Amino acid sequence: MTNDETAILPVRIGTGIAIVVTIVLAFTQPLLPVDLSGIWWFGVGLIASLSGIFGLVFLHWRAGRLQRKLSGF
Numbered sequence: 106m107t108n109d110e111t112a113i114l115p116v117r118i119g120t121g122i123a124i125v126v127t128i129v130l131a132f133t134q135p136l137l138p139v140d141l142s143g144i145w146w147f148g149v150g151l152i153a154s155l156s157g158i159f160g161l162v163f164l165h166w167r168a169g170r171l172q173r174k175l176s177g178f
Contacts, residue, residue, distance in 0.1 A: 113164050120157025127154055 127150030136144060 110168050113161070113168065116157060116160050116164060120154065120161060123150060123153035123157055126150060 127147070130146055130150060134146065136147060
């Protein structure tokens with residue numbers, strides 16, 4: 106098993122947690138506070154979710170590429 110294959114599960118779990126927390130906070134915290142200083146959590150959650158999704162796409166692509174290379178195709 107390659108490092109890319111072993112990384113998929115932790116990245117999937119972390120991405121899921123980031124998405125769930127961002128959604129929960131979006132419904133429980135104000136998105137438009139008066140002073141605009143209280144929405145940092147939304148940006149952090151959005152960046153964590155997007156980087157996790159892009160990371161999963163990359164890891165699946167790379168794992169497939171390595172698998173094809175190892176099988177001779």
